[in-house]
Amino acid sequence: MAKVTFNEQKCKGCGLCVSVCPKKIISFADNLNAKGFKPAQVVNMDECIGCASCAIICPDCVIEVER
Amino acid sequence: MAKVFEKPHALSDVSMHYCPGCTHGIIHRLVAEVIDELGIEGRTIGVAPVGCSVFAYNYFECDMQEAAHGRAPAVATGIKRAVKDSIVFTYQGDGDLAAIGTAETVHAAARGENITIIFVNNAIYGMTGGQMAPTSLVGQVTQTTPYGRDTSTQGYPIRVCEMLSQVEGAAYLERVAVNNIPNIRKAKKAIKKAFQNQIDGKGFSLIEVLSICPTNWGMSPQESMKWLEENMMPVYPLGVYKDKEQGEA
Numbered sequence: 367m368a369k370v371t372f373n374e375q376k377c378k379g380c381g382l383c384v385s386v387c388p389k390k391i392i393s394f395a396d397n398l399n400a401k402g403f404k405p406a407q408v409v410n411m412d413e414c415i416g417c418a419s420c421a422i423i424c425p426d427c428v429i430e431v432e433r
Numbered sequence: 434m435a436k437v438f439e440k441p442h443a444l445s446d447v448s449m450h451y452c453p454g455c456t457h458g459i460i461h462r463l464v465a466e467v468i469d470e471l472g473i474e475g476r477t478i479g480v481a482p483v484g485c486s487v488f489a490y491n492y493f494e495c496d497m498q499e500a501a502h503g504r505a506p507a508v509a510t511g512i513k514r515a516v517k518d519s520i521v522f523t524y525q526g527d528g529d530l531a532a533i534g535t536a537e538t539v540h541a542a543a544r545g546e547n548i549t550i551i552f553v554n555n556a557i558y559g560m561t562g563g564q565m566a567p568t569s570l571v572g573q574v575t576q577t578t579p580y581g582r583d584t585s586t587q588g589y590p591i592r593v594c595e596m597l598s599q600v601e602g603a604a605y606l607e608r609v610a611v612n613n614i615p616n617i618r619k620a621k622k623a624i625k626k627a628f629q630n631q632i633d634g635k636g637f638s639l640i641e642v643l644s645i646c647p648t649n650w651g652m653s654p655q656e657s658m659k660w661l662e663e664n665m666m667p668v669y670p671l672g673v674y675k676d677k678e679q680g681e682a
C-alpha cells in the first residue's frame with residue numbers, strides 16, 4: 367500500500383512528475399490553483415507503488431510519499 | 434504506512450519563485466537533504482549569488498549571506514576564516530561563477546579554501562533573460578547569439594571542472610546532472626561528499642550540476658531534460674574530475 371499527497375497550492379504544473387511515474391497514474395486536475403496552474407494529481411491511488419520518483423524529480427517539494 | 438519522502442527541514446516551507454520545471458528547485462532540495470542528514474543546519478552558512486538563485490537566502494533554514502555578483506567564493510572565504518567551525522557553502526550559476534566571478538572561483542580553489550561550492554550550469558544567463566553564458570554550447574541560440582554561438586567571435590564553452598582539475602589547491606571536483614532519477618541520486622551523493630570533505634577539513638570541493646532553464650531555452654521541462662542529455666552531456670561529461678584522496682581522477 368502506498369500513497370502520495372500533493373500540496374496543490376505549491377504545484378506549478380511543470381509535469382516532470384507525470385513524465386517519470388512508472389505507473390503513469392499522474393495527471394493534471396481540471397481546476398486552477400491560486401498560482402493559476404492546473405496541479406498534478408493521482409486519481410487511482412491503488413496503483414501507486416510508493417517509489418517516490420515523482421517526489422524526487424519535483425522541483426517544488428509538492429509531493430509527500432507514504433508506503 | 435510510514436513517510437518515505439517529505440520536505441527536508443533545512444529547506445524552508447515558502448513557495449520558490451523559480452519557473453515551472455526549473456531544476457534549481459531540485460538542487461536546493463538536495464543541498465537541504467544533505468544538511469539534514471549531516472546534522473549541520475545550526476552551523477551552516479550559505480552564500481547566495483546574483484542570478485535566478487539570488488533569493489536562495491529565503492529558501493534555506495540555515496544562516497545565509499548574499500554576495501555581490503560572482504564574489505560568493507570570496508565572501509565564503511571570509512566567513513569560513515572568521516567562524517572556523519562553520520560549514521560554508523556557495524550556490525552559484527554559470528554566469529556568476531564562470532564569467533564575472535571566474536577570478537574568485539579560481540583563486541579560492543588555488544588557496545585550497547575549505548569551502549563547498551554548488552555550481553549550477555544551465556548554459557545560459559537565466560535571470561537576465563537568456564543571454565549567452567561562458568558555458569553556452571557552440572551553435573546555441575540565445576538572446577545575444579541569435580544565429581547560434583559562433584566561435585570566431587564568441588569563443589568556446591568553459592569547462593569548469595576540467596579547468597580547475599589543473600589547480601593544485603582543489604580537493605574534490607565532480608560533475609553531475611539532475612535530468613533523471615538515477616542522476617538525481619548520484620548528484621545528492623556528490624553534494625554530500627562535498628560537504629563531508631569540508632567537515633573533515635579536506636579543502637576546496639566543487640560540484641557542478643547540469644541543470645535546465647526551460648524558460649530561456651524555449652522548451653518544455655520534459656524537452657529540456659532531453660536537450661540537456663543530448664546536447665550538454667557530450668560537451669560536459671559527468672564524472673569525478675579530481676579527488677585528492679584518490680590521486681588525480
Ligand SMILES: Cc1ncc(C[n+]2csc(CCOP(=O)(O)OP(=O)(O)O)c2C)c(N)n1
Pocket residue numbers: 483484485486502525526527528529530533553555557558559560561566646
Ligand atoms: C555587477 C553586475 N553585473 C551584471 C549583472 C546582471 N546579471 C544579473 S544575473 C546575471 C547572470 C545570471 O546567470 P547565471 O549566473 O548563469 O544564473 P542563472 O540566472 O542562469 O541561474 C547577470 C549578468 C549584475 N546583477 N551585477
Ligand code: SF4
Pocket residue numbers: 450451452454455456457485555559560645646647648649
Ligand atoms: S529563468 Fe531559467 S534558471 Fe531562471 S528560474 Fe526560470 S527556468 Fe530557472
